[in-house]
Amino acid sequence: MNIIAWIILGLLAGAIAKWIFPGHQGGGFIATMFLGIIGAFIGGTLMTFIRTGTLQLAGASLSIPGVFVAVLGAIIAIWLWGLINRG
Numbered sequence: 001m002n003i004i005a006w007i008i009l010g011l012l013a014g015a016i017a018k019w020i021f022p023g024h025q026g027g028g029f030i031a032t033m034f035l036g037i038i039g040a041f042i043g044g045t046l047m048t049f050i051r052t053g054t055l056q057l058a059g060a061s062l063s064i065p066g067v068f069v070a071v072l073g074a075i076i077a078i079w080l081w082g083l084i085n086r087g
Helices: 002-020 029-052 064-086
Strands: none
Touching: 002 029, 002 064, 029 064
8 A cells, every 4th residue: 555655646746846847847657656756755855854953764655744745855856857967
């Protein structure tokens, strides 16, 4: 059941982040899911760092705040990917 929750969170967060971030990101269904899952890890890790002051790998959960954190992480991931590919 946990894998299904990560897939749902990934699709939801990735789709919202692609919708919010300006420009064309490309990718299909699978790329959007991976973007959201990576965003959940980036956002979860940043929120853990802000709360505790320690850098620990953490993921967001399938909840309203978790989706918000995952979307923010996915937007950061899109922005970083744009910086890397700009060169």
